[in-house]
Amino acid sequence: MNNLVSMSKIKKLKALPTLPVILKRLYDVLQDEDSTFCDIAEIIKYDQAITERILRVANSPYFGHSGRIISIEQAVMFLGYDLVKGICLGATTFKLLDKTKRSIVSNLWKHSCEVAIIAANIADQISNVDRAVTFVSGLLHDIGRVVFLSIDSESYLQLIYNEDILATEKAFFDIDHTEAGYSYLSSARLNEEIIATVRFHHSPSLCRDFRETVAVVSLSEGLSRMFFPRFEDDGYWSDELDAVLLELNLDDVRLSRIKEISMAEAAEMEALLTL
Ligand SMILES: [Fe+2]
Ligand SMILES: [Fe+2]
Incomplete structure (x- = not known):
């Protein structure tokens, strides 16, 4: 690919994070130190689909508040800002894609839910x-792949099943999906721990901060292929993950x-978060 083409692709990528209005408003409120749960709930409740999804997630036994949360105010209070923002961001980003990519996107979203569940179950240990x-x-670890699908779905669909996905993405887009995800989430002002984890989820040893969280999500990506194999997963195993297993003391x-619990929970969580 010549330089001009690649530069214009990166420019397009940087310009992509045009967030849905609801998220922009949400971030503005979150920047304001005087904001309350009510201000946040006030913004979210204008989007029926997001409201419904957040209430479903909040009420799932998975988060331990079964059937007791009836308002967005309570959901934000119980689930926390990060979880509510992450669900909004993941769901709305996936929805940016057109309907013809639905089956690929829904499988990528399922893969994201599976990695999220494995990661949460490792975190419990x-x-x-x-x-x-x-x-x-x-949930957001592979958001960079959705960014690529948004930029040039035809080309990305040609290379999405390639085993050496990071090198293939780099050859085509000049950056891989970890960097694309980092760029996208940075502009969304998410919590830096989440952003760093997305950035280093295929190279945990390069991350200086938030080492445990990065290690857990990297490992979950690798385990996803063993627990939930899909054409769309990118959970190839690397030597780095052997080191992570030792570091986290997981025999x-x-x-x-972890596999048993994750498999029992996956279908329910995917249904809760279904787009
Ligand atoms: Fe990935
Ligand atoms: Fe992945």
Whole structure:
């Protein structure tokens, strides 16, 4: 690819994060130190689909508040800003794509939910990791692939099943999906831990901060291929992940427990978050 073409693609990529109005308003409120749960709820409740999804998630036994949350105010309070923003951002970004890409997108979204669930279940087994932040990082980990689909779906669909996906993306777009996701989420002003985790989810050893969360999500990406194989997963195993397993002290017994719980929870979570 010549330089001119590649530059214009990157320019297009940088320009892409034109967030839905609801998210822009949400971020403005979150920047304001005096804002309250009510201000946030006031914005979200104008979007019926997002409101419904957040209430469904908030009421799922998965988050431990089964059937008790009836308003967005309560959901924001119980689930936390990061989880609510992450669900809004993930759902609205996936929806930016046109309907003809629906089956690919829905499988990518399922893969994202599966990585989120595995990550949250690993987080339960170790200390120092926030379950909600880990879950959202898993949900958004491959958002860069959606960015590529938004920029040039025809080309990306040709290379999406390539085994060496990072190198293939780099050859075509000049950056891979971890960098594309980082660029996209940075402009969305998400929590830096989530942004760093998305950026380093295929190269955990390069990350200096938030090491545990990055390690958990990287490992979950690798395990997703074993637990939930899909054509759309990019969970190839690397030597780095062997090191992560040791670092997190996860032996075969703990891993098979994580697999069992994740498999039991995946279908329900996918249904809750279905686009
Ligand atoms: Fe990935
Ligand atoms: Fe992935």
